[in-house]
Amino acid sequence: MKKEKSKGVLFDCCRGGRIGLPEAVFCQGKPWPILLDLLERFQDSPILFTRLEPEVFEKAPLVLRQKYDYEPISRTAFAAAQPDQGDLGRVALVSAGSADAPVVREAARTISYLGYRHTLYEDAGVAGIWRLDGKIEEINAHHVVIVVAGLDAALASVLGGLTPRPIVAVPTSVGYGLARGGESALSSMLVSCAPGVTVMNIDNGYGAACAAARILKLLAE
Amino acid sequence: MKKEKSKGVLFDCCRGGRIGLPEAVFCQGKPWPILLDLLERFQDSPILFTRLEPEVFEKAPLVLRQKYDYEPISRTAFAAAQPDQGDLGRVALVSAGSADAPVVREAARTISYLGYRHTLYEDAGVAGIWRLDGKIEEINAHHVVIVVAGLDAALASVLGGLTPRPIVAVPTSVGYGLARGGESALSSMLVSCAPGVTVMNIDNGYGAACAAARILKLLAE
Amino acid sequence: MKKEKSKGVLFDCCRGGRIGLPEAVFCQGKPWPILLDLLERFQDSPILFTRLEPEVFEKAPLVLRQKYDYEPISRTAFAAAQPDQGDLGRVALVSAGSADAPVVREAARTISYLGYRHTLYEDAGVAGIWRLDGKIEEINAHHVVIVVAGLDAALASVLGGLTPRPIVAVPTSVGYGLARGGESALSSMLVSCAPGVTVMNIDNGYGAACAAARILKLLAE
Amino acid sequence: MKKEKSKGVLFDCCRGGRIGLPEAVFCQGKPWPILLDLLERFQDSPILFTRLEPEVFEKAPLVLRQKYDYEPISRTAFAAAQPDQGDLGRVALVSAGSADAPVVREAARTISYLGYRHTLYEDAGVAGIWRLDGKIEEINAHHVVIVVAGLDAALASVLGGLTPRPIVAVPTSVGYGLARGGESALSSMLVSCAPGVTVMNIDNGYGAACAAARILKLLAE
Amino acid sequence: MKKEKSKGVLFDCCRGGRIGLPEAVFCQGKPWPILLDLLERFQDSPILFTRLEPEVFEKAPLVLRQKYDYEPISRTAFAAAQPDQGDLGRVALVSAGSADAPVVREAARTISYLGYRHTLYEDAGVAGIWRLDGKIEEINAHHVVIVVAGLDAALASVLGGLTPRPIVAVPTSVGYGLARGGESALSSMLVSCAPGVTVMNIDNGYGAACAAARILKLLAE
Amino acid sequence: MKKEKSKGVLFDCCRGGRIGLPEAVFCQGKPWPILLDLLERFQDSPILFTRLEPEVFEKAPLVLRQKYDYEPISRTAFAAAQPDQGDLGRVALVSAGSADAPVVREAARTISYLGYRHTLYEDAGVAGIWRLDGKIEEINAHHVVIVVAGLDAALASVLGGLTPRPIVAVPTSVGYGLARGGESALSSMLVSCAPGVTVMNIDNGYGAACAAARILKLLAE
């Protein structure tokens, strides 16, 4: 049989330099040997690991794990963060319920890792929606608003009508039946009556943080 | 060739008596000769015609049209209404935008035809959602709330969290793209965070009024 | 790295007072530490826990479990029910087959917890549909009818044509192939030929009971 | 440019002989010149034309039209029927509402054209479902039952539980919203609780008649 | 708390008598205590159990299992079959590949249980399709043809064009990607170019056998 | 019959003040009398009309039309724009093909109307994708990038990997078959490999411009 010739990782790795966002490793579905290798290789580098489940991370040797700042709800890890940007960028993270925690905290951790500030407002779901008004001034003191919600995602529309800030909406896969793994929330956000609400893929907290970072970098120029 | 033997309308017509809701004629898609025949047959009866488009109704002779109370936005007609129930049943109808008018007014007309009272609150969409609070006491003075909305249908969730009344939600087919002819609004209403919100088929204002009437009749017993 | 500032549960908890329905805890997907904390916190309060699987509940210490009225088929628990409303509200619960038991019993338990009466009619599926006629007077002696069915959900249409009562239909996720996790039953209920049938999300027995409670509270005023 | 070489109709036409069902011409979407040519060619043959809309048929010259037995609701035409089979095959056709007429009558006409007998029971929809019982003996005196229904298609399940006869169910595309052009009815029929209900494509009255004919031919052997 | 009043199995059980098909127990998803109870109750009765997985059946005591004729691939069991109908009814079962075995054998076992004869033609998939011609006379010597296929389900169309017999097509859930759990095969069968092919729900071998039995009973009259 | 009491436009209109984005009138589907009334009412105001088809606009009297700056490809009109923001905000608009013109130009016109600058790069589709590199410095001299594409929407991913700017992607409904009215492009954009690409509803050029404006206003503070 002929030998397979793999050209391996074909291209160089300058994405960070090109678009100003550092590399991230999406761990879900990656075989453990490859993950372990990456954890070892980047134990002193500012590389973010996402979707790293606790039961997977625990398979790494203790000494390696200790090199990493790991947070289990957000399922993120990094050995070193990006340089702190001081108070140049502030992101408000608002989520609808406690089931949205993994997603909103993945966004929060990514914001932190990228060197920006954030405030986390959880459990702002339907019972409390109309009372957001009382908090809105505080939320508007941030530069970007990330809203995380599943089910009917009404929170995105309500916030979109209350804040003039750039708003990034992340649907979550919570719920059953017609929630359809987050597709219902996604649709609601895309057809939101509030103008200028932008949307990410279902459960993509990391992507929302990157979208916010693109804006914050612009502010810093 | 053998003659087709049609047993015609096979069964008697006592639905009204059985479940307390009179007959209605759904006109959409019915051939004109059949519709004309029905309009002639019921020109002195309390029968409701729904989805009767203006350009269709106008094909009827003037003298026949004059027998009917026709309203073009709701696309409804009836020659005689059901007996007035006085102030026994009051329905609040709340819609999100002017594009929802045909649906919310079909519901309104059906409520009137059935002999009940209603108040119509239109254009209560996202910009004004959080201010519904100021109107909520007035809305709660009704027995049933029908909420009509398309797109993200956030109005249903917000109202569902503000009123203790039975609430019937009707998604509408307004919008484009991910609105998907009303399926996005339907999903949002079905997975609403507010407990006990009941849902009808897309654009089914007539059905919502019937659902309200089932409740109002119960009150009258 | 910057410390994450979480504003925790941002808003107060007066939903019960506002819409007259007490709090419920949806357990599915919630991490065990959070659930355990909630079970401890509410061991003397009239709070309903739904979707609490037996194997999850059993992880709680015996002494804590003994504080709760737990029922495994409905997967519901509460330490104290709402005040008994006597015979003010009676709900007929009709289901199509034994596979629908978890859903119809979630509805039944919620009705009980809310202080109302109910009668449970199970296994009224297709073989027996046309004989429902013999039971219909008894069913009509209740104030609200909740119908629970999967697959073709024909039961909802048939009952809708036989009872004048408010009717809340709950599709279930039983079946395979085109049953599509309950979507087939949901569609059938939404396009039912019977006028005024209202519909809940797939498997949402709790929501159906809340919808019924909104009506029963209205009767009590 | 090279000349296109078309091998035209590649194969002989003995389908009729092979499976015992004569040729049919599906007219929908066929360009008029081709249709006209087929109408001329078969003006003395026992060929069935289906989906031949009145406004299309009227474009043919009067003398040609007079050669055909054309029926506008079923949108079918044929110049000669198949040999009459006497009372060897009797089909009961049951439909839910008047909007199903084009489909149930396409089936009826095809049955007639094939030389079999049928009885047509229209408007047997939800209001009358439970009273089908009174007609069931008469229906069972036929060899095959074709049931035609849209929306929730509850009629198929109810009939399937009442008759021991082979039953062919045809969903129709009537309705709006979640009716989804007949997909809701199709799903309901496929997951029907009644055992042994077979299903055709949406609106396929012709196919249902062919399925019945396959059974009737078997009886005649 | 109020006691739940369940009216249990509300209706009598004469389906067998009414439509001539005996009861069957669909085991999938039923809790073990209920299943065990049913296995005990029917250990001397002609009741068919379907979707009874080997690992479930093995939980029953040996003495009980010995009362049943159990077959693991079809996942069916019965303690007694229906009366043998001799050579009155013969069904040809044709499947496309070995992955379809559970479905085609569920049909085969149901046919046997109902007292009819069958012949099983497996692995007649695409490579061999055009050679079916050589077997077609033998297949046509049966009264009904059941065709079982997944993926593109081309076998149904090809057989439909070769046999004049009543043909019942069952799509199976084999395959991945666009096979979509059998929906691709289902669609192919419903839009088959061969006239009069009737279709069952995905993987519904039991239903196909019942459909065949409806035809065979007609022959026996 | 009881008089319908409509509370008309229930709430005040301060959305502009609240979130800093002026009102817009979505014309599609609005009845002509209402549209005409709005055109008359706002003939001296800075209100944007979107989805105003040429054949609709032409129904207005010439004198009224002359009050408006109307552009037929973008189907937008306004009598007065918002105050010019000088060079404070610059948006690069990149589209894949000429079929995307209505959407990218709706965005362009909205940007202009809101007082910001833009540059339009059209026809940057697949043939030219890899050559975008030569233009990327010029594109990066803008503050925000809006990318408009249908079909495979590969342009969004490629641009997302080349620019560090905030990027708003708008899928368009061009194409046929699997393009599915823009859903294919929408999915591609939502799962783009490029980090931080935000997405709007299909064909929502207006929304993309609003999203850009939220960012530009932040820059101006």
Add this chain to the structure above:
Amino acid sequence: MKKEKSKGVLFDCCRGGRIGLPEAVFCQGKPWPILLDLLERFQDSPILFTRLEPEVFEKAPLVLRQKYDYEPISRTAFAAAQPDQGDLGRVALVSAGSADAPVVREAARTISYLGYRHTLYEDAGVAGIWRLDGKIEEINAHHVVIVVAGLDAALASVLGGLTPRPIVAVPTSVGYGLARGGESALSSMLVSCAPGVTVMNIDNGYGAACAAARILKLLAE
């Protein structure tokens, strides 16, 4: 208002040179002024126009039309073809029915325009499938086989099992109900049991010809 700066067609047009396939103009949906301009510009060039409906083409002045080789069924036009490749490339085009003519002939015309030979086998649908065997040697004398079919698309699987040639399958949008605008045929082709069948978008005859040309060019090297 600021002037819109459009960079027009941003990039050069060397696609032809790069991948060896000349430019084509997809006419569907393009506004007439743009189309007319393109027809004028390319009246002496070897550019292919696809999806050019007869009623659109007829709007061009006679003198311009006379410059073009236009064929109405395929809806294609070109003023000059590519250089004739002699007998270097031969494509067999096989379609299932006459409703597939527009698609298979678009492929045929594109093959001709590109300078290759083809033979057209139409109406090879289900009735004749098993008799393809007699024609297979002739078909195999071509270099590439393009198969065009709608509905169940069984033809693709059958041919795929009979020819060793590269095979490009094109699903068509013919049919109704579950045909779902060609999605049923597309799925069937993608999950075909025949190994190595490649698939194009629904109705994409042009693309199939390009795929064939990529192979034929390889042969010519």
Add this chain to the structure above:
Amino acid sequence: MKKEKSKGVLFDCCRGGRIGLPEAVFCQGKPWPILLDLLERFQDSPILFTRLEPEVFEKAPLVLRQKYDYEPISRTAFAAAQPDQGDLGRVALVSAGSADAPVVREAARTISYLGYRHTLYEDAGVAGIWRLDGKIEEINAHHVVIVVAGLDAALASVLGGLTPRPIVAVPTSVGYGLARGGESALSSMLVSCAPGVTVMNIDNGYGAACAAARILKLLAE
């Protein structure tokens, strides 16, 4: 009970001879006894096993396993390959990311097994897309290009615009949310702007290799 008569594998096995592609065994879902039997039967034959998971293969006795060339990432095994074709056929395999490895390597292994050469270019995803240009000459030195990608599948369109070679695109099921198990990538590939890109079912690396082999065999003639 009547004995089941199975005609077993009905037809002969000359597919290899007929279309020039040898048999392959698709292992996924096949019961272990059948698989073991096939492994034993073909331990000296050139038969390819696909989708043979490591944990399944390991159940075979060591002595049997040693007869096979097994590769765990591609999940393929064969005891003997097809005759080496020397340098007659060269395939370039390009994949977007490491998650696509199982699919691209299944294709690679099948190519090897069939006796052809290949080069593997992995990790050519979005960050590196525009730099493919530097590698394109090397890729074009192959006869066929197989491109494997999930998510937005932009790689297929970009490559399709850069190479004149026959191109076979395989979507993969990597990703979450709107990736929808590979349907998003599949749609992107089918509507690719690059002309003549052919597409396989999701994750079908084996099929892509067969499609390539059909072309390579043509070259060898």
